[in-house]
Amino acid sequence: MATIGFIGLGNMGLPMAGNLLKAGHRLQVHDLAAARTAVLAAEGAVVVAGAAEAATGADAVITMLPAGAQVAEIYLGGGGLIEAAAPGTLLIDCSTIDVATARRVAAAAERRGLAMLDAPVSGGMAGAEAATLTFMVGGEPAALEKAQPLLAAMGKAMILAGPPGAGQAAKICNNLILGISMIGVAEAFVLAERLGLDRQKLFDIASKSSGQCWSMTAYCPVPGPVPSSPANRGYRPGFAAQMMLKDLLLAGEAADAAGLDLPLGGAATDTYEAFVKAGQGGLDFSAIVNYIRGDVEPSP
Ligand code: NAD
Numbered sequence: 542m543a544t545i546g547f548i549g550l551g552n553m554g555l556p557m558a559g560n561l562l563k564a565g566h567r568l569q570v571h572d573l574a575a576a577r578t579a580v581l582a583a584e585g586a587v588v589v590a591g592a593a594e595a596a597t598g599a600d601a602v603i604t605m606l607p608a609g610a611q612v613a614e615i616y617l618g619g620g621g622l623i624e625a626a627a628p629g630t631l632l633i634d635c636s637t638i639d640v641a642t643a644r645r646v647a648a649a650a651e652r653r654g655l656a657m658l659d660a661p662v663s664g665g666m667a668g669a670e671a672a673t674l675t676f677m678v679g680g681e682p683a684a685l686e687k688a689q690p691l692l693a694a695m696g697k698a699m700i701l702a703g704p705p706g707a708g709q710a711a712k713i714c715n716n717l718i719l720g721i722s723m724i725g726v727a728e729a730f731v732l733a734e735r736l737g738l739d740r741q742k743l744f745d746i747a748s749k750s751s752g753q754c755w756s757m758t759a760y761c762p763v764p765g766p767v768p769s770s771p772a773n774r775g776y777r778p779g780f781a782a783q784m785m786l787k788d789l790l791l792a793g794e795a796a797d798a799a800g801l802d803l804p805l806g807g808a809a810t811d812t813y814e815a816f817v818k819a820g821q822g823g824l825d826f827s828a829i830v831n832y833i834r835g836d837v838e839p840s841p
Contacts, residue, residue: 542566545691546595546602546622547586548615549636550577552778553662554605556669557635557695561603562586564694571595592616593625601631601691608787609642616646623649631687632657635676637716637784639791640706643679647705656684659705661712662696665760665780667769673697677715679708713795716788720809720826723756723785727830730763734834741766762827771825782829783822786813815839 542565547558550572558581562568568586571594572578578588589595592615596602602622606612612634616622622632623646632650634643634657643659650657658680668674674696678685685701692699702711729752733743744766748758761767771779778784789810796803816822816832818840831837 543600543691544569544598546571546589546592546597546599547605548572548592548595548602548622549605549607549611550574550581551605551607552666552780553635553669555580556666557603557605557674558586559584560669560672560695561691566691566694569595569597569599591620592622593620596622596625596627596630599626599630601633601688602626603633603691604636606634606636606638607784608636609638612636612638612646613642617649623653623655626653626655628654630655631684633660633688633691634658635660635662637661637712637788637791638709640709640713640795643709644706647680656681656687657705658684658688659708660688660692660699661708663712663715664696666778669695675700677702677708677711679703679705679710710795713788713792716785717792717803717806717809719756720785720789720792720813721805722754723760723762723827724809724812724829724833726752726754726756727762727827727833730761730830731834756827760827762830771827772830776824776828776831778823779825779827781822782813782824782826783817785826786810786817786822789813 544567546569548571562584569589570578570581570586571589582588647657658678660676660678662674662676664674672695675698676692676696678701702708740763761770762772764772792806819837
């Protein structure tokens with residue numbers, strides 16, 4: 542049984558931390574939102590006031606924050622995790638962030654002799670709840686070996702992608718596929734509506750044909766065919782559209798730096814940007830189907 546600091550108890554972090562508690566670990570949790578920490582306090586976690594307190598006496602600290610800015614704030618500088626963690630503490634950032642920040646934070650950890658992994662996840666809230674996440678890991682193999690029992694309490698697969706930052710690179714590429722494929726599925730279902738084709742029939746056929754993909758078979762953007770998908774609960778996230786926009790922007794920045802043009806990535810970014818600007822960013826990203834249908838008024 543390990544003592545684990547856990548920072549960021551949002552849609553993903555809360556169920557992930559809950560699974561660590563269920564596996565018998567001691568948790569020291571922190572989030573800006575008291576309502577989130579209260580849920581875990583009721584399950585036996587100790588609520589702490591900040592990053593330094595989360596690291597105190599911890600064998601490992603796990604973070605699940607929105608983006609690079611919050612990760613830099615929590616890890617770097619006075620009172621940050623890297624300053625506060627005792628030698629031997631393992632640092633694991635599971636947030637999806639830009640590769641440059643991931644490398645900067647890992648280098649700062651290394652300077653203090655702390656092992657650090659970037660370990661962004663795939664599998665969504667359902668995967669976080671069922672402890673079936675996939676971790677895409679950047680860092681040293683020895684650190685991953687140490688992290689393995691903790692990651693195994695939250696997921697089913699841990700793949701070492703390469704050195705620090707490689708986990709984030711893999712995640713950004715994965716979400717580029719996801720952002721584009723969700724729009725493709727949404728366009729097909731809206732076209733089916735216009736053609737008078739029943740959505741369940743389209744699902745039954747396309748999910749067994751060459752159009753099948755995760756965005757349809759696990760996360761269908763229209764209500765009905767996949768009962769667990771956010772479409773069946775008013776598009777409550779899930780994975781918020783503003784998070785998808787963040788990830789597509791990260792892919793775009795990385796592609797620009799590499800001198801690569803991403804025609805569909807760019808179109809997907811523009812589509813999500815318009816959706817978020819129309820005030821829909823808090824909805825699940827699959828709600829993009831409503832924008833494609835013309836149900837969302839674009840902002841002027
Ligand atoms: P979220 O917005 O629901 O949760 C983020 C949490 O971090 C919030 O509870 C917020 O209060 C807290 N937080 C923000 N700044 C903080 C700070 N400075 N100190 C302490 N707490 C702070 O986001 P989420 O959906 O849980 O996603 C978290 C990360 O996981 C993101 O990087 C996202 O891209 C990635 N991700 C999400 C999904 C998904 O399906 N939701 C899937 C894979 C990866």
